[in-house]
Amino acid sequence: MFWRKKDKAADVAVEEQVVQEPEVQVEKVVEQLPIVEPTVVEAAPQELVKVELPKRNLTKGFKAVFSRIKFDVENLEELQDILIQADFGVSAAEEIVAEVKVRAKKSGSRTEAELKEILTDLLTEKMTRSDVSLNLDSGKQPYVILVVGVNGAGKTTTIGKLANYLVEGGAKVTLGAADTFRAAAVEQLETWATRSNSSIVKPVSEGQDPAAVAYEAVEKAIANGSDVLIIDTAGRLQNKQGLMDELGKIRRVIEKNLPISEVLLVLDSTTGQNAMTQAKAFTEVAAVTGIALTKLDGSAKGGIVYAIQDQLNIPVKLVGVGEGINDFGFFDAKEFAIGLVGEK
Amino acid sequence: MFGNLSERLVETFKGLRAKGKLSAADIDATLREIRRALLEADVSLEVVKTFIAAVRERALGDEVSKALNPAQQVVQIVQEELVVILGGEARRIQFAKNPPTVIMLAGLQGSGKTTLAGKLAKWLKDQGQTPLLVACDLQRPNAVNQLQVIGERVGVPVFAPEVGNGKGNPVSVAKDSIKHAKQKQFSVVIVDTAGRLGIDEELMKQANDIRKATDPDEVLFVIDSMIGQDAVNVARAFEDGVGITGVVLTKLDGDARGGAALSVAQVTGKPILFSSTGEGMDAFEPFYPDRMASRILDMGDILTLIEQAQKSFDEQEASAMAEKMAKDAFTLEDFLDQMQQLRKMGSLKSMLSMMPGAGKLKGQLDNIDEKEIDHTEAIIRAMTPKERRDPKILNGSRRLRIAKGSGMTVTDVNSLVNRFEQAAKMMKVMAKGGNPGIPGMPQGMGAMPRPQVKKEKGKKKAKSGNPAKRAAEISGIKPAQQGNSGSSFGLGG
Known part of the structure; x- marks a missing residue:
């Protein structure tokens, strides 16, 4: 759901709300998206209209880790190994196992099924957050979503899917192609703009200053009355100071005209412990507000997000599960936990 | 939070250096640290276990207790075992007796195949070869376009009969490219393929079909050095599904500790041929297992540096x-x-x-x-x-x-x-x-x-x-x- 100003397209929005309802996916019965109703909206100066976005549930993504190994309360070391193999990291794995031990002792649980239940509950508890929906409710439109990440994480694909999702939900979306570095990155985003029926703001010349493109994208998005502006940036490794500074500049330039609603860090779920370093570095320069975890349709488990949420207090918001335009969903801690632990 | 694997090991060895003689308990304590450091460096758990077992066996043996400086000896053992896993001696590209030499690139999405294709082409061109780039990634939007731009940048022709974006058959493009290369007398053909998941059977079969159609001299598995524990699964899937002859490690200029290099080399038994180290088309170098092991152990990589200096000055x-x-x-x-x-x-x-x-x-x-x-x-x-x-x-x-x-x-x-x-x-x-x-x-x-x-x-x-x-x-x-x-x-x- 997102909120838009009433004076703009109230009627359309109401219509779309009706149109959108039937499109709600019902492949699987899963709980509602944990969306927090924005309470400030009533008090906002201009009247806002709520626009429902279609529901998204994952039909694939989180894979069980316990296919081979059996464990019980006697050999919880095995559990630690399993968590390490799911990229949770040594410290987090140790911490989780210790907590499982404590809880098992308290409840007198011994069997594998009981322990799995404890683990599922523990993971769900630790990873559930109230701030997992996209920040599209301030009423200050267009909402700006800045997308950042290392090379090859899946930024452009994520933007394509997200844009399509928002457009389907009745939003007018503009994409800003501020990846002026990689060969054909602009064209790649353009293809996604066409697929998703979004507008696109491109650099006027090859290798143009990405901040200039971002600035122009903001101006265009305001002028064409967009609800959401999504800005793509070039992939950059977090230890390259110059490129990270450039990101800071892009951010500042956007904020001259509009507040940034969301800074999405795109993380490849196959990434190991370096994902933590990435999250830290990008948060430092770009104030990341959410994580998009991509490529979960592979064999990677993405356990590092547990530590990232825990240590850096950044919520995982989106999950990517393939190259198709509909291959994504919103992160749900319980789904993640059940998926990882498997059948009880 | 933590530095490089080198830093961790240096920290671990500090304790060892202080002592003259090593007890079995000393060795075990050290190995626990090494195990942890390796895991935090994303070396796969099963590879870590093998590694630790091998080091322990040697460290407990006579060679350590008899050595003048036992701590040095453990460092030596760790270094040697790292080299063993990383593939021993360096290997170069195998060129075909009758040109063209065909090099096929395969890997996960976003591992850096297309960029690497450009770097490899430039490197080969600098060595006097006449490479041809072939655009077989017809999946990702504008991947073909990207390869064309890269080809232009490095001055290497690109064979791209299909526009891509989900249209066209990569197997027939690959097949045609070989004919084209023979006709126009290119000495090396570099086939860029779409990124695919190890568990996607259909796409793995397609990769195998491209392999059959081109009969490559090298099938290079391109892997991101930031990859985590899944490296072993992915490497196995590509080894089983396509069959690889070598590995290329990308994004080594990042601060990832590159444990994947160990995992992949160990699991596939295939040598790492090249490493890719930056955004520029020159940021590409042969992979030297011994040097990489030294680098992991913080002994620097002087030889590579000297070679680069000689080339440039x-x-x-x-x-x-x-x-x-x-x-x-x-x-x-x-x-x-x-x-x-x-x-x-x-x-x-x-x-x-x-x-x-x-x-x-x-x-x-x-x-x-x-x-x-x-x-x-x-x-x-x-x-x-x-x-x-x-x-x-x-x-x-x-x-x-x-x-x-x-x-x-x-x-x-x-x-x-x-x-x-x-x-x-x-x-x-x-x-x-x-x-x-x-x-x-x-x-x-x-x-x-x-x-x-x-x-x-x-x-x-x-x-x-x-x-x-x-x-x-x-x-x-x-x-x-x-x-x-x-x-x-x-x-x-």
Whole structure:
């Protein structure tokens, strides 16, 4: 759901709300998206209209880790190994196992099924957050979503899917192609703009200053009355100071005209412990507000997000599960936990 | 939070170095640390277990207890076992007896195949081959387009009969490309394929079909050095599904500790042939298992560095430069040339990180801003030739004009001129037989290999016989440039 100003397209929005309802996916019965109703909206100066976005549930993504190994309360070391193999990291794995031990002792649980239940509950508890929906409710439109990440994480694909999702939900979306570095990155985003029926703001010349493109994208998005502006940036490794500074500049330039609603860090779920370093570095320069975890349709488990949420207090918001335009969903801690632990 | 694997091991070995003799308990404690460090470096758990077992067996054996310095011995064992897993001796590309040699690239989405295809093509071209790039990634939007742009950048033709974006058959493109290459007499064909998941059977079959259609001499598995525990699964899937002959490790210029290199080499038993280390099309080098192991153990990678320096420094330019330095005719134009020479060696950071002990200097290395060089270049380019030759004529209004012309401030111009004057002074000292150390480099890293300059120097004049005097001269210059954390010629303050 997102909120838009009433004076703009109230009627359309109401219509779309009706149109959108039937499109709600019902492949699987899963709980509602944990969306927090924005309470400030009533008090906002201009009247806002709520626009429902279609529901998204994952039909694939989180894979069980316990296919081979059996464990019980006697050999919880095995559990630690399993968590390490799911990229949770040594410290987090140790911490989780210790907590499982404590809880098992308290409840007198011994069997594998009981322990799995404890683990599922523990993971769900630790990873559930109230701030997992996209920040599209301030009423200050267009909402700006800045997308950042290392090379090859899946930024452009994520933007394509997200844009399509928002457009389907009745939003007018503009994409800003501020990846002026990689060969054909602009064209790649353009293809996604066409697929998703979004507008696109491109650099006027090859290798143009990405901040200039971002600035122009903001101006265009305001002028064409967009609800959401999504800005793509070039992939950059977090230890390259110059490129990270450039990101800071892009951010500042956007904020001259509009507040940034969301800074999405795109993380490849196959990434190991370096994902933590990435999250830290990008948060430092770009104030990341959410994580998009991509490529979960592979064999990677993405356990590092547990530590990232825990240590850096950044919520995982989106999950990517393939190259198709509909291959994504919103992160749900319980789904993640059940998926990882498997059948009880 | 934690530094490189090198740093972790150095930390671990500190405890060992302190002791003269090792007990079994010492060894186990050390191995626990190594295990943890390896896991935090993303080496796969099963590979870690094998590794630790092998090291323990040797460490507990006679060779350690009898050794003069047992701690050194454990380091040696860890190093040797790392080399064993990383693939022993370095291997080069296998060329076909009858051209064209076909090289097929395969890997996960986003591992860097297309960029690598460009780098590989350029590398082969520099070696006198005539490569052809083939666009078989018809999946990802504009991947074909990307390869065409890259081909243009490195000056290598691209075979791209299909526009891609989900249309066209990659197997027939691959097949046709071989015919095309034979007809036009290309010596190497590099086939870029779409990124695919190990568990996607359909796409793995397609990759296998491309393999059958092209009968490649090398199937290179391209893998992101940041990958985590899943590396073993992915590597196995590609080994079983397509069959690989070698591995290429990408994004090694990041700060990932690259444990995947160990995992993949161990699981597939295939050698790592190349590593990719940056954004530029030159950021590509053969992979040397022994050097990588040394790097992991923080022993630096001097050999690679020397090779790069040799490739980049033009002998003639270097001798002309030495002459100028001696005559005190060193100008801003030369200064600019020098910077560009240095740049040819690749990113400053990737060079410096190859130096021994660089692990400890990581923080400082991260502060080197390559943009500073751009800024300096911009300022010099905004000067008139006369000004470049004689910076003394730079008065206030000239400086203002230069600042405006280069988009910098007058302060920036002033500080460049100051730095240049200091550099020129230092050059003179060096050319006259002073210490070739480059000021501004962190302590202990001053002796950056610059073989040609050194040789020139030998020809020009005998070294000053007074080391104390020399040291005084050098140290007189150094303090002013201390803050520049590693940039050459005192740039970047």
